[in-house]
Amino acid sequence: MNAQTHYDIALIGSGSVNSFPGPDLAGHSIVQIDRGVGPQAVFGGTCLNLGCIPTKMFVRTADLALAPSESAALGVRERLEGVDWPAIRDRIFGRIDPISAGGEEYRASHEDNANLTLLRGEARFTGPKALRVELADGTTREITADTIVLGAGSRPEIPAIDGLADAAPQTSDTVMRMDALPASMLILGSGIIAVEFAHVLDALGVDVTLVARSQRVLRAADADVSARLTEILGGRIRLETGLDTTSVRRTAEGVELRGTRGREEVVLQAEDVLVATGRRPNSDRLDVAAGGIGLADGGRVAVDAYQRVLDPGGQVLPGVWALGDISSPDQLKHVANHQLRIVRHNVLHPEEMRRSDEMPVPFGVFTHPQVAWVGRDEETARAEAERSGREIRVAVQEYSSIAYGWAMEDTTGFLKLVVDAESTAILGAQIIGPEATSLIQLLVQAMSTGQTARDLARTQYWIHPAMPELVENALLQVAD
Ligand SMILES: Cc1cc2nc3c(=O)[nH]c(=O)nc-3n(C[C@H](O)[C@H](O)[C@H](O)COP(=O)(O)OP(=O)(O)OC[C@H]3O[C@@H](n4cnc5c(N)ncnc54)[C@H](O)[C@@H]3O)c2cc1C
Numbered sequence: 001m002n003a004q005t006h007y008d009i010a011l012i013g014s015g016s017v018n019s020f021p022g023p024d025l026a027g028h029s030i031v032q033i034d035r036g037v038g039p040q041a042v043f044g045g046t047c048l049n050l051g052c053i054p055t056k057m058f059v060r061t062a063d064l065a066l067a068p069s070e071s072a073a074l075g076v077r078e079r080l081e082g083v084d085w086p087a088i089r090d091r092i093f094g095r096i097d098p099i100s101a102g103g104e105e106y107r108a109s110h111e112d113n114a115n116l117t118l119l120r121g122e123a124r125f126t127g128p129k130a131l132r133v134e135l136a137d138g139t140t141r142e143i144t145a146d147t148i149v150l151g152a153g154s155r156p157e158i159p160a161i162d163g164l165a166d167a168a169p170q171t172s173d174t175v176m177r178m179d180a181l182p183a184s185m186l187i188l189g190s191g192i193i194a195v196e197f198a199h200v201l202d203a204l205g206v207d208v209t210l211v212a213r214s215q216r217v218l219r220a221a222d223a224d225v226s227a228r229l230t231e232i233l234g235g236r237i238r239l240e241t242g243l244d245t246t247s248v249r250r251t252a253e254g255v256e257l258r259g260t261r262g263r264e265e266v267v268l269q270a271e272d273v274l275v276a277t278g279r280r281p282n283s284d285r286l287d288v289a290a291g292g293i294g295l296a297d298g299g300r301v302a303v304d305a306y307q308r309v310l311d312p313g314g315q316v317l318p319g320v321w322a323l324g325d326i327s328s329p330d331q332l333k334h335v336a337n338h339q340l341r342i343v344r345h346n347v348l349h350p351e352e353m354r355r356s357d358e359m360p361v362p363f364g365v366f367t368h369p370q371v372a373w374v375g376r377d378e379e380t381a382r383a384e385a386e387r388s389g390r391e392i393r394v395a396v397q398e399y400s401s402i403a404y405g406w407a408m409e410d411t412t413g414f415l416k417l418v419v420d421a422e423s424t425a426i427l428g429a430q431i432i433g434p435e436a437t438s439l440i441q442l443l444v445q446a447m448s449t450g451q452t453a454r455d456l457a458r459t460q461y462w463i464h465p466a467m468p469e470l471v472e473n474a475l476l477q478v479a480d
């Protein structure tokens with residue numbers, strides 16, 4: 001076993017925490033420990049290699065593949081002549097893989113990183129602020145550090161369903177690099193990953209069946225939005241809602257999923273199965289208990305609003321910080337990036353620390369149509385208003401009521417805006433429809449800067465006839 005090496009700063013991970021080093025830390029000794037993500041244990045974290053970036057490149061491709069089925073309503077006859085899966089996959093990873101490799105090379109050997117040691121392997125706590133790193137070559141290193149920043153992320157959770165793990169299901173870690181598209185795919189789960197991949201695979205010609213325990217997909221969204229998406233996806237793919245999966249088996253033809261709906265037994269078959277039932281934080285792989293670290297719900301590392309790690313008694317563990325999926329209830333890249341900036345600031349300026357929880361967190365779901373939201377849904381806002389004795393106002397604006405909606409011939413999209421009736425403070429907004437993930441940003445900005453619906457509607461020109469008129473018209477409903 002090697003002697004213990006002490007560093008000023010230990011960083012765990014190469015996703016969001018990879019933005020921690022910088023020229024202003026040149027006088028500090030830093031060790032960055034990274035096991036890598038996915039089957040190839042690649043550098044650079046989930047978003048770049050297995051998450052946001054490749055999925056959205058697939059989604060853009062899928063949107064184009066869907067165009068012929070949508071253009072008919074505008075009097076344009078188009079035909080999809082084919083889908084070249086290897087070309088689609090290799091365009092995407094041909095761009096991403098060199099970025100991952102270049103990022104690793106930069107950390108490992110560029111002079112900018114002369115004060116940084118990169119260890120490719122798995123870190124585990126052996127004591128408070130003490131880590132053992134198992135390197136890829138089987139050797140180990142013992143590390144201690146004054147400051148430890150945990151950015152170890154999360155991984156797909158395979159639920160404890162009879163036979164599922166043995167059936168070697170696809171997950172988001174593997175599905176984007178398949179050798180060939182299957183003819184049919186079962187998707188287990190109905191959250192964000194499930195609805196994004198349902199769109200991608202269906203648009204590329206796969207016969208998709210989505211298996212949901214609940215009656216609606218994307219239940220994290222407002223009930224009306226979730227119901228609308230369920231209706232729309234139900235017109236494109238086979239939706240098996242209200243189904244409790246009891247077993248999954250590999251068969252000679254592919255996979256067989258058995259489940260129950262009430263007293264009815266349901267058997268579904270497909271060439272492959274994709275599991276999208278949530279992601280679990282990697283706190284177990286780090287053995288955080290040995291480091292004296294406390295856990296919050298779902299295996300998350302417990303942190304306070306300054307991203308300081310807490311012990312099991314809720315006390316701050318000095319010098320230990322966490323960010324991103326390992327500690328956050330919102331497993332989103334923009335949240336991880338924001339928390340990275342907060343941690344970096346707080347480590348460098350302990351006398352003027354910043355909180356990480358002062359802005360509303362927006363969600364953008366890149367299915368088809370897109371869904372996005374920020375703040376409260378209608379049901380939550382109503383319940384809160386009832387408790388506080390305040391009143392809310394709700395505006396619903398259909399895309400079909402604005403000029404650009406006519407141009408798009410959109411018949412299903414809408415924005416729902418919830419405001420405080422008196423002040424017109426924006427409490428929440430939900431959008432389902434084209435460019436929802438961009439349109440929501442107007443409302444994210446207003447909520448983050450404290451602009452009311454009245455201010456936002458009346459203190460600027462709104463370009464006519466552009467899509468933001470959807471937002472303007474909803475604001476005008478509540479801004480009198
Ligand atoms: C399919 C998919 C699509 C997504 N799309 C979006 C999207 O559109 N928008 C969005 O905002 N978010 C999206 N996300 C979520 C987003 O990818 C994550 O929230 C974000 O990447 C988390 O960043 P992180 O730095 O916390 O963790 P990661 O980027 O996962 O980094 C964790 C790092 O820790 C390392 N590590 C783990 N355990 C150890 C250990 N014991 N020792 C050493 N190293 C270790 C890993 O190698 C990795 O480098 C998506 C996720 C998935 C799976």
Ligand SMILES: NC(=O)c1ccc[n+]([C@@H]2O[C@H](COP(=O)([O-])OP(=O)(O)OC[C@H]3O[C@@H](n4cnc5c(N)ncnc54)[C@H](O)[C@@H]3O)[C@@H](O)[C@H]2O)c1
Nearest residue numbers: 159189190191192193194276277278279331332364365366
């Ligand atoms: N566009 C984006 O921002 C984006 C895209 C993809 C992923 N992500 C992040 O990744 C996280 C993980 O995504 P996800 O879709 O796996 O999780 P999720 O939490 O969005 O959805 C999980 C779904 O699986 C269901 N489920 C859980 N156990 C089940 C079981 N045994 N049988 C059937 N269904 C079961 C849940 O009811 C839920 O519908 C998301 O929470 C999100 O934060 C974000």
